[in-house]
Amino acid sequence: MTNRPYPPPKHVSEDRDAMIDLVRRFPFATLASAGDPPAVTHLPVIWAPDGEGRTLWTHLDRANPQTPLLDDKPVTVVVRGPDAYMSPELFEGDYFPTWNYVIVECAGTARLLQDDAQQRAILDAMAAAFEGLYGKTFSLAGKEKAVARLLPLITGVEITVERMTGRFKLLQDRPESERETALAAFERRPGLDAAFREQLRKLSGL
Template identity: 35%
Template sequence: MNKYPPPHHQEQNPENIIKVIQHYPLGTLVTAKDDEAHITHIPLIYEADDSKYGKLVAHIDKFNPQVNHLINDSSATAVFHGPQTYISPSILSTTQLPTWNYIIVHVKGKIHLLKDRDQVRETLIRMTSFLEGDNPAYVLAENNPRMEAALDYIIGFEIEITSWEGKFKFSQDKAKRDKALAKAELIQSQQNSVRAFIDDLFDHHHQIITK
């Protein structure tokens, strides 16, 4: 009997799953209530704690309708999108069909709202510190007046992770040579396509604004 998703596309190594979340922290937050689904794209920062999987920390605009879904212990799903690309049979060493390779992580968990203003402030500082990296060019000060004003307009929350799964499809079932070629294509596609795409997108957007 065929299994779906194919086992060889399911990533089980927690370290690899965490790496995707950390390298691509702009997640897609999905919640549902009364048959209504809401989706928001926000940074979700992974933090280890004493639990089995750890947690995600985030904040959201208080005027976002999805806030109505964010109730303590309610369920949420976050999707993290890593690199992805079309794989043409023309690049492979054997006869294959066209396919799409991608790295995606699904995280499920329980919402915990941060009611305390100091907690939300500290979360913003930790998130900024993570995103700035090991050699930060910017440090968000605890007494930053802009942050203090922003606290009136955001809702801070955590997602207690209850399960996760990695969906890593990069031609694992193909011959060794083809796996290497598909890997090279995935890397090259990210390097070559982004600049042209962004330039075109920004130029078109600028034309619309200036008309």
């Protein structure tokens, strides 16, 4: 066994503002909770109004088997920012292949919010946040019948964040020129080519 700390301290960020901002910019997260077996759900999250860095909101399908595991239970929300493979060919000198990434882990306690007014507040806040993020203007105002049909099918979740950790692996121990090269690799990430887009069409039944 090694006595080296993990993750390496150079890859752990205490920049609270950067972590809050990353959750806002990349809101599609993984919600993990303990159980037998442990459960995960992939879903969008937002900071609750006046709760940045302290309280997350989301909602689940009531039929999701993870739902009953969440009331007053510990959970971890993992938010993934950009990531990219780092080939040694990008740099001069002695390098091994590695992967850079930006991730925020929010650990805390979840609570189910099943009151209609609470759930409606979550839906309104999430719609406003994501519409603004993508430059759109849709609102649930005037959609009362549709919302009334939806509410019995979902449950709101409020997560009190007790610990927030940034895992930012960005070649912090390398010279500035190499860090610039690594950041540029995020923009060159492969995969979103015509063949992959066609695969997505097939997966969607088109």
